Amino acid sequence: MDAFTQNLIFTVLKIAFVLTFTLLGVTMVILAERRFSAFIQDRLGPNRTWFGGLGQSFADGIKLIVKEDVIPNHVDRLVYLLAPVVMMTPALMIGAVIPFGATIPSGELWLPLLGANLENLVLQIANINVGILYFVSVTSIGVYGIVMGGWAQNNKYSLLGALRASAQMISYELPLGLSVVAVVLMAGSLSLGEIVKVQQEGFWFILNFPAFLVFLIAVFAETNRLPFDLAECEQELVAGYHTEYSSMKFGMFLLAEYANLITSSAFIVTLFFGGWDVPFYDETAHGLAGVLLSVIVFAIKISFFVFLFIWVRWSLPRFRYDQLMHLGWKRLLPISLATVVGTAILMVLFKDLYH
Amino acid sequence: MATKTISVDIKTVKNDVYLVEIFKGLLLTLKHFLKIGAKSAYLAPTERRAGKLSTNNRATIQYPEEKWVPYPQYRGLHRLNKDEQDRTKCVACEMCATACPADCIFIEAERSPWADEFPNDPKREKHPKIYEIDVLRCIFCGFCEEACPCEAIELTEIYDFAAYSRENAVYDKEKLERVYDLTKDGKFYQEGRKLDFEF
Ligand code: SF4
Ligand code: SF4
Numbered sequence: 001m002d003a004f005t006q007n008l009i010f011t012v013l014k015i016a017f018v019l020t021f022t023l024l025g026v027t028m029v030i031l032a033e034r035r036f037s038a039f040i041q042d043r044l045g046p047n048r049t050w051f052g053g054l055g056q057s058f059a060d061g062i063k064l065i066v067k068e069d070v071i072p073n074h075v076d077r078l079v080y081l082l083a084p085v086v087m088m089t090p091a092l093m094i095g096a097v098i099p100f101g102a103t104i105p106s107g108e109l110w111l112p113l114l115g116a117n118l119e120n121l122v123l124q125i126a127n128i129n130v131g132i133l134y135f136v137s138v139t140s141i142g143v144y145g146i147v148m149g150g151w152a153q154n155n156k157y158s159l160l161g162a163l164r165a166s167a168q169m170i171s172y173e174l175p176l177g178l179s180v181v182a183v184v185l186m187a188g189s190l191s192l193g194e195i196v197k198v199q200q201e202g203f204w205f206i207l208n209f210p211a212f213l214v215f216l217i218a219v220f221a222e223t224n225r226l227p228f229d230l231a232e233c234e235q236e237l238v239a240g241y242h243t244e245y246s247s248m249k250f251g252m253f254l255l256a257e258y259a260n261l262i263t264s265s266a267f268i269v270t271l272f273f274g275g276w277d278v279p280f281y282d283e284t285a286h287g288l289a290g291v292l293l294s295v296i297v298f299a300i301k302i303s304f305f306v307f308l309f310i311w312v313r314w315s316l317p318r319f320r321y322d323q324l325m326h327l328g329w330k331r332l333l334p335i336s337l338a339t340v341v342g343t344a345i346l347m348v349l350f351k352d353l354y355h
Numbered sequence: 356m357a358t359k360t361i362s363v364d365i366k367t368v369k370n371d372v373y374l375v376e377i378f379k380g381l382l383l384t385l386k387h388f389l390k391i392g393a394k395s396a397y398l399a400p401t402e403r404r405a406g407k408l409s410t411n412n413r414a415t416i417q418y419p420e421e422k423w424v425p426y427p428q429y430r431g432l433h434r435l436n437k438d439e440q441d442r443t444k445c446v447a448c449e450m451c452a453t454a455c456p457a458d459c460i461f462i463e464a465e466r467s468p469w470a471d472e473f474p475n476d477p478k479r480e481k482h483p484k485i486y487e488i489d490v491l492r493c494i495f496c497g498f499c500e501e502a503c504p505c506e507a508i509e510l511t512e513i514y515d516f517a518a519y520s521r522e523n524a525v526y527d528k529e530k531l532e533r534v535y536d537l538t539k540d541g542k543f544y545q546e547g548r549k550l551d552f553e554f
Contacts, residue, residue, distance in 0.1 A: 036388065038415075039387070039388045040384045040387050040388050041387070042387055043414060043415045044415035044417070306474060307524045310387070311384065312377075312381065313386075314384060315377075315380045315381050315383070315384040316377060316380060327373075
């Protein structure tokens with residue numbers, strides 16, 4: 001079997017793994033959101049379906065699928081149908097560049113069918129050298145889904161929601177990008193695999209705390225989560241951009257939102273918490289077991305940030321729109337600029353910390 | 356009256372940074388999440404009424420297994436009271452049916468079997484041959500209870516009496532008297548009793 005076929009097979013396997021992980025993760029995150037929010041409010045949440053409520057998301061999914069799919073008469077049909085897809089696709093695409101585990105050394109691969117001359121297997125679908133740019137650009141495609149959804153429905157509330165989402169996205173893309181620049185300065189590379197490797201050899205980039213803070217806040221805004229969910233706030237805009245969507249089309253928006261949550265958490269972990277790096281442990285020491293451990297540790301780190309997202313959502317009230325803009329342009333932007341300059345200066349002063 | 360001006364300075368640096376207050380808020384919700392140091396606002400009444408703490412000290416009552424015990428003035432399913440000798444107190448005067456705004460009480464009177472026992476009391480001369488309440492139409496206003504001169508009809512604390520058919524939701528005399536038997540000591544939910552009709 002030649003190298004090309006091998007690569008193809010492994011890539012397909014990796015894609016299957018990442019997609020399964022994300023989609024199963026979404027069902028679990030939705031359940032976690034409902035349960036945790038209940039706990040925070042001294043309730044119990046859904047706890048009947050299957051073992052302690054584990055099946056709740058699946059039951060909800062079945063409900064959404066078999067529900068009548070209403071397409072209102074006054075909508076812009078093409079855009080209306082396209083919006084959930086445009087929202088969903090980037091959410092799943094981001095998973096392509098995230099390294100989710102340590103490299104499997106060629107000697108450890110025992111798949112005899114695939115022939116003897118295997119290369120090292122990198123646990124990342126595409127280790128492209130502009131991984132970060134890919135992330136920034138693909139996440140910003142997601143906002144088109146919101147804008148299209150809001151536009152297609154021909155009602156003012158949805159349009160306002162979409163408008164808010166786009167303005168918010170533009171405002172927070174800047175601090176997001178700038179805080180990533182700080183990380184790139186520290187890593188000296190745009191490739192995510194490289195960034196993880198640098199952290200694994202040195203310290204995690206959480207060392208650069210201001211950049212982390214700005215990135216975290218900007219990611220909250222990018223994923224349209226509370227306290228930045230002005231695009232869909234019930235009190236003012238009914239449900240914002242997905243007001244007139246029903247059945248699985250609404251489900252797609254929901255799915256995309258939670259898939260974004262998972263991939264964003266994965267990015268926070270990759271950029272600032274060493275990705276799949278297990279602290280004080282050499283992942284290559286125990287062969288396949290070590291690699292497995294790194295994957296599990298990565299999942300645990302992601303879970304923590306997903307929990308943080310949920311926790312913050314059920315603790316904080318929503319920002320007013322002017323406060324949102326104020327925070328984005330007058331606070332985060334200067335802070336992130338200062339972070340970039342500060343990081344650059346420190347990197348010159350302490351060259352040998354990372355390189 | 357003198358106006359008192361209170362100035363609250365919310366533009367302090369501490370509030371402006373957000374993060375301190377956000378952290379405090381997160382801590383508070385974490386306490387509720389982990390059930391440490393934060394008492395549920397609902398806990399006290401739940402504890403008092405359900406007879407015991409709800410599962411996991413949460414405000415949620417796990418309905419079919421646990422049941423909420425209503426307050427004594429709760430207006431639920433009706434009952435027809437009986438006297439010490441198990442005779443219905445109702446004298447079929449139709450005051451309740453007249454008062455009922457939903458027009459859901461149907462009464463047909465007849466001479467009562469115990470009419471001879473009360474020769475000087477014209478009130479016990481009649482009793483209802485048919486006494487039916489259509490609880491699907493009832494709005495549980497309690498007017499029947501107020502109108503009744505004999506304290507014969509009363510609303511009880513029972514709230515879970517959903518039925519599978521409209522016929523089963525019409526409560527006749529027999530059923531209403533059975534409800535009396537079940538609720539006369541006011542401990543329907545505390546004792547875990549159930550309505551034993553066909554629903
Ligand atoms: S509670 Fe009100 S509506 Fe119901 S039977 Fe009595 S008077 Fe009629
Ligand atoms: S229940 Fe009371 S008001 Fe109604 S008919 Fe009987 S005695 Fe009269």
